[in-house]
Structure formats: C-alpha cells, structure tokens
Amino acid sequence: MTAVPGDALARPEPRGKTGRLKSLVRVSRYLALRKVSLGVVILFFLIGTVSFISLSVMLGIAVNSLTVTSATNNLYRIVLIMTGLSVLSFICYYTGYYLLADVTQTALFRLRQDLFEHMQTLSLRFYDRQPIGELMSRVTNDIDVITAFFQQPLGTLLMGIFMLFTTLAAMFWLNVRLAVVAMIAIVLLMGLVWLLARVAGPAFALLQERLADLNGLMEETIAGEKTIIAYRQQMHMAARQAGVSEKARDVGVKAQVLSLVINPLTVLITNLDVGIVALVGSVMIVRGTLTIGVLTTFLSLTLLFVLPMLTIFANYNYILSASVSAGRIFLILDETPDVVDRPGAVDLKPVEGHVVFKDVNFSYVPGRQILKNNSFEALPGQMIGLCGPTGAGKSTIINILTRYYDIDSGLIEIDGQNIYDVTQESLRRQIGVVLQEPFLFSDTVMNNLKYGREGVSGDECIAAAKEANCHEFITRLPKGYDTVLSDGGNNLSQGQRQLLTIARAMISNPRILILDEATSNVDTRTEKNIQAALKKLQEGRTSFVIAHRLSTIRGAHQILVINQGEIVERGTHDEMMSAKEFYYDLYMSQFKGRVSEILSD
Ligand SMILES: Nc1ncnc2c1ncn2[C@@H]1O[C@H](COP(=O)(O)OP(=O)(O)OP(=O)(O)O)[C@@H](O)[C@H]1O
Ligand SMILES: [Mg+2]
Numbered sequence: 001m002t003a004v005p006g007d008a009l010a011r012p013e014p015r016g017k018t019g020r021l022k023s024l025v026r027v028s029r030y031l032a033l034r035k036v037s038l039g040v041v042i043l044f045f046l047i048g049t050v051s052f053i054s055l056s057v058m059l060g061i062a063v064n065s066l067t068v069t070s071a072t073n074n075l076y077r078i079v080l081i082m083t084g085l086s087v088l089s090f091i092c093y094y095t096g097y098y099l100l101a102d103v104t105q106t107a108l109f110r111l112r113q114d115l116f117e118h119m120q121t122l123s124l125r126f127y128d129r130q131p132i133g134e135l136m137s138r139v140t141n142d143i144d145v146i147t148a149f150f151q152q153p154l155g156t157l158l159m160g161i162f163m164l165f166t167t168l169a170a171m172f173w174l175n176v177r178l179a180v181v182a183m184i185a186i187v188l189l190m191g192l193v194w195l196l197a198r199v200a201g202p203a204f205a206l207l208q209e210r211l212a213d214l215n216g217l218m219e220e221t222i223a224g225e226k227t228i229i230a231y232r233q234q235m236h237m238a239a240r241q242a243g244v245s246e247k248a249r250d251v252g253v254k255a256q257v258l259s260l261v262i263n264p265l266t267v268l269i270t271n272l273d274v275g276i277v278a279l280v281g282s283v284m285i286v287r288g289t290l291t292i293g294v295l296t297t298f299l300s301l302t303l304l305f306v307l308p309m310l311t312i313f314a315n316y317n318y319i320l321s322a323s324v325s326a327g328r329i330f331l332i333l334d335e336t337p338d339v340v341d342r343p344g345a346v347d348l349k350p351v352e353g354h355v356v357f358k359d360v361n362f363s364y365v366p367g368r369q370i371l372k373n374n375s376f377e378a379l380p381g382q383m384i385g386l387c388g389p390t391g392a393g394k395s396t397i398i399n400i401l402t403r404y405y406d407i408d409s410g411l412i413e414i415d416g417q418n419i420y421d422v423t424q425e426s427l428r429r430q431i432g433v434v435l436q437e438p439f440l441f442s443d444t445v446m447n448n449l450k451y452g453r454e455g456v457s458g459d460e461c462i463a464a465a466k467e468a469n470c471h472e473f474i475t476r477l478p479k480g481y482d483t484v485l486s487d488g489g490n491n492l493s494q495g496q497r498q499l500l501t502i503a504r505a506m507i508s509n510p511r512i513l514i515l516d517e518a519t520s521n522v523d524t525r526t527e528k529n530i531q532a533a534l535k536k537l538q539e540g541r542t543s544f545v546i547a548h549r550l551s552t553i554r555g556a557h558q559i560l561v562i563n564q565g566e567i568v569e570r571g572t573h574d575e576m577m578s579a580k581e582f583y584y585d586l587y588m589s590q591f592k593g594r595v596s597e598i599l600s601d
Contacts, residue, residue, distance in 0.1 A: 023327035030107035048092030064293030104150040142325035149322035153315040160308035185273035203255035210248035347426035352380040353542030360410035385553025388562035432510030438497040440489035452507030468503035495526030
C-alpha cells in the first residue's frame with residue numbers, strides 16, 4: 001500500500017462504503033465527456049492485453065512443438081508471431097495511454113470548472129457555515145487528490161483490470177481444473193488484503209489525521225507570523241510544531257511498517273501459487289491429461305495474473321482517498337443556493353430610490369431572531385443614518401436589503417416593487433456598497449475600478465478617480481493606473497484603499513448607496529478626503545450610512561437607532577438630542593470619549 005502524498009483523506013466524510021462507491025462512479029462519469037476517446041482507449045487496452053496474454057499461449061505452443069521432431073521451421077514462425085504480438089501490444093498500450101491523457105485532463109478541467117461555477121452561485125449562508133480557510137484548503141486538496149488519481153493510478157488500474165480478466169479467461173479456456181487451482185492465490189491475497197485493511201487501514205487514517213493537524217498548525221503559524229513575532233511566541237510555536245510532528249512520525253512508522261509487510265507476503269503467496277500449479281500440473285502430465293506446453297503457459301499466466309492484483313492493491317489507497325475527496329466535492333456541488341430568483345422574476349426597473357421596510361423579521365440561524373419588526377421608509381435622495389451598539393443588527397439590515405440573505409417575514413420594497421419579485425442581479429446593480437474592509441482584487445488599479453460596471457471606459461474611470469480624490473495618489477504609484485495591487489491592495493494604505501472603493505462605487509453609479517462604517521483608522525487629512533468623496537457619491541442618491549462615530553451621520557434626514565435588532569428610536573439628530581433618550585445617551589457617551597481623547601493628547 002502506498003500513502004498518498006499531501007493527503008486529504010484527513011477528515012473522512014461519514015458516508016460509508018456505498019457513498020464512497022457512488023462518488024467514485026460519479027466522478028468517473030466525467031471521463032465519459034470524451035466518449036469516443038474513452039471508447040478507443042478501452043479498445044486499445046483490450047487488444048494490447050489480449051496480444052500480451054497470447055504471448056504466454058504461444059510460449060506453450062512453442063514448447064509443445066519442441067517435443068515433436070524436426071519442428072524448427074514451426075519454431076521460427078512462432079518466434080516471428082510472438083515478436084509481432086509484442087510490438088502490437090506495445091503500440092496499443094502506448095496509444096491508449098496517449099488518448100487517456102486527453103480524457104482525464106478534460107474530465108479534470110470540467111470538474112474544476114463545475115465546482116468553481118457552482119460555488120459562485122451559492123449564497124453567503126453557505127460560506128458562513130465554514131471558515132473560508134478550511135473551505136479553501138479542502139477544495140484545493142480534494143481536487144489535487146482526484147488529479148493525482150486520474151493522472152497516475154487510473155491508467156495502471158484500467159490495464160490491471162483488463163489483464164486480470166483476460167488472464168482468467170485464458171486460464172479457464174485452457175484448463176478449467178488447473179485454473180481453479182491457480183485461483184487459490186486470489187483467495188489467499190484477498191485474505192491478506194482484508195487483514196491489512198483491518199490493521200493498517202486505521203493506522204493510515206490516524207496518520208492522515210495527524211498530518212492534517214500538522215498542516216493546520218503550519219498554516220495558522222505562517223498566517224499569524226506577525227502576531228507570533230509581536231508576542232515573541234516563536235519558540236513556543238516551534239515546540240508545539242515539534243509535538244504534533246512527533247505524533248505524526250510515530251503513527252507514520254506504524255502504518256508504514258504494516259504496509260511494507262505486504263510486499264514480501266505477496267511474493268511468498270505468488271511463489272506458493274506457482275509451486276502448487278506446477279505440482280498439480282505435473283501430476284496431470286504424468287496421468288496424460290495435460291501437455292507440457294499448456295503447463296508452461298499456465299505457469300507464466302499464474303505469474304501474470306498476480307501482477308494486476310498487486311497493482312490494484314497497491315493503488316487501493318489512491319482509490320480510497322479519491323473517492324473520499326470526490327464525495328466531499330459532490331457535497332459542495334449538491335449544495336443548493338438558498339437565495340434564488342423566484343420563477344418569473346423580472347428585472348428591477350431603474351429606480352428613484354424609494355426604500356420601504358415593513359415589519360421585517362430576520363434570523364441568520366433558525367430560532368435565533370436578529371431583526372424584530374423593522375419598519376422604516378427612505379425617500380429618494382435621502383440619507384438614512386444607522387447607529388447603535390455593536391452587534392445590534394446594523395449590517396444585518398444592509399445584508400437583507402441587498403438580498404445576501406432572505407428574510408423570515410415582512411416586506412421590503414424599492415419604488416413600490418417587492419425585492420423578492422425581481423432578479424438578484426438587477427437588484428444589486430442598483431445598489432452600491434462601500435464596506436469598512438475595502439476589498440480589492442490582486443489586479444491593476446484600473447481593472448479594480450472597472451469592476452464597478454461592465455464595459456466602462458478608461459476615461460470614465462479616471463474621471464471617477466478624480467472625483468473620489470484618488471487620481472493624485474494613483475498617478476504617484478510606480479505604474480500609475482497599471483500598478484498591480486499585491487495581495488488585495490496591501491501596498492496601499494487603508495485610506496487609499498477606501499478611496500479606491502469609493503471611486504469604484506461611483507463608477508457603478510447606483511441609485512441606492514450603502515456605506516458601512518467607511519471612515520475609520522485613517523489620519524485626519526485622509527478622512528477629510530474620504531468625507532468629501534463620500535459626499536459627492538451621496539449626491540442625488542438614497543444612502544444608508546452605518547456609523548459608529550455619530551458625527552458622520554449628524555446631517556442625515558433620518559437616523560435609526562438600532563438596539564438588539566429593534567429600531568428603538570428614530571428622528572433627526574436635533575430632534576433626538578432634545579428628546580434626551582437612547583440616541584442622546586449614545587451621543588453623549590461618545591462625546592465624553594472624544595473629550596477625554598482630546599484631553600489626553
Ligand atoms: N453571518 C452570520 N451568521 C450568524 N449570525 C450573524 C451573522 N452575522 C451577524 N450575526 C449576528 O447578528 C447580530 C447582528 O450583527 P450585525 O453584524 O448586524 O451587527 P452590527 O450592528 O453591524 O455590529 P457592528 O457595529 O459591530 O458592525 C450579531 O449578534 C451577530 O452575532
Ligand atoms: Mg456591522
């Protein structure tokens with residue numbers, strides 16, 4: 001048994017043998033995408049194997065012809081035929097493998113494509129359920145395992161299976177009784193494999209678990225290197241790594257020793273089998289029921305027939321891990337998106353920006369309600385401020401307006417149209433979002449801007465950049481607009497990244513705008529720039545502004561104060577300041593904070 005490198009068997013899915021077999025069959029169906037090629041591969045492998053097995057039969061015929069006097073002519077002919085068969089089998093195998101490469105690469109291409117495309121359709125709820133890091137390593141690992149299986153062992157296995165059946169057929173055709181005797185080896189080998197599966201199997205599973213722990217720790221360590229250095233935890237992490245690594249080593253030794261025993265054992269079984277066939281065959285020759293030639297063929301077939309079995313056993317681990325990985329990939333492929341367009345959903349017509357929430361209730365997970373009976377109205381062009389303590393549900397209101405999540409009950413309308421009657425695509429096209437964590441792609445500055453709207457021209461982008469106060473710093477970058485942002489914009493400051501996302505939102509030219517705490521962690525000058533850019537962006541648009549610092553929403557037409565998912569107070573800044581309730585307290589506490597900040601400076 002061979003261990004699969006960089007193994008993803010790590011956390012086997014609790015799906016059992018039938019589940020694994022089903023996944024294997026299902027992933028193999030991808031091979032049928034190239035039907036003709038696959039058919040030709042099978043045909044060539046078959047011809048190749050039959051020619052190969054015929055060599056043994058010819059060998060028997062040659063031996064038999066030796067016992068007849070003056071048979072040299074015959075012998076020359078036989079040798080010639082054998083040479084021909086060898087060449088034929090080589091050509092067939094070679095061509096078969098050549099075509100198989102095309103079949104498997106096409107299958108892998110389709111599988112990767114299907115997976116990626118499907119993941120694009122899944123709702124955010126799916127991504128909430130699993131840490132992104134784990135999801136990513138799982139998907140890449142699983143694809144790697146299937147790739148490894150398709151590229152290497154698959155061909156060998158196919159050949160092995162053909163060889164096994166052709167040899168068996170030849171044996172039974174030649175002599176049924178001796179064929180049955182030779183099959184003793186199958187029984188013995190099966191027993192051995194069963195034993196190893198019982199003993200070595202769990203050891204391997206444990207080893208893979210340990211290796212997964214090790215990989216996890218390594219990933220975490222490297223990702224958190226900055227924090228580790230800051231807290232001077234290098235030695236501690238090294239010690240932890242050593243501990244986990246040692247466990248993997250100890251389990252590895254056990255698993256490997258067990259799996260290494262299989263080789264000497266199979267050699268023993270093969271030799272025993274050949275011995276038994278020779279013994280029984282000799283007795284049959286003495287009794288005159290068998291010719292020497294047939295026994296010669298049989299002995300060579302016995303050796304040939306153990307060979308493919310060994311190949312199959314040796315690749316058992318690959319088959320197992322490929323089926324587990326396939327199962328996990330299908331788990332994702334079978335996931336249905338929970339936010340879907342209604343049948344007959346129409347495009348949202350260009351809107352003015354009149355947004356209405358009526359008695360909206362929402363929960364991320366069933367049974368834990370987050371938003372309770374939210375009702376409010378935003379008139380076209382108005383600025384609505386959202387504030388309240390952390391975890392109150394401010395971002396959640398935005399998440400359901402954009403239909404990242406579906407509500408439990410209630411009604412959300414834009415210009416009188418229920419957002420559940422329109423397509424998600426047309427809805428989101430009219431809503432622009434600027435998030436606190438500005439997300440930029442590892443692409444050029446220009447292309448990042450172009451994400452704003454399909455088909456936008458470079459000049460329009462530059463105009464927007466000027467409007468958003470980023471043209472100046474972009475032109476100072478080494479390659480201006482063609483500068484590639486490394487690692488999602490790590491080579492820009494936080495403020496610059498925010499300005500870029502504002503420019504991107506301007507380009508998308510939405511009627512409704514969402515700003516989720518877009519100003520924080522930047523110096524005063526940048527903040528002024530950002531504020532100015534945001535002001536321009538808000539002009540003539542309905543905007544929802546989530547702010548922790550209440551000063552940013554002082555000028556809002558209406559401020560909603562959210563607490564534990566409920567709108568506890570609403571009004572303008574001035575109205576609520578004189579009411580001296582929740583908002584007043586919130587404002588005063590922040591103000592006090594600011595005063596002590598200023599005093600301590
Ligand atoms: N994806 C999610 N899955 C489950 N629960 C969530 C999810 N996102 C948020 N929550 C929960 O919903 C509640 C409201 O979260 P939300 O992000 O709306 O708060 P917020 O008012 O925006 O807070 P902050 O000011 O810190 O950004 C919190 O209790 C949070 O734990
Ligand atoms: Mg939030």
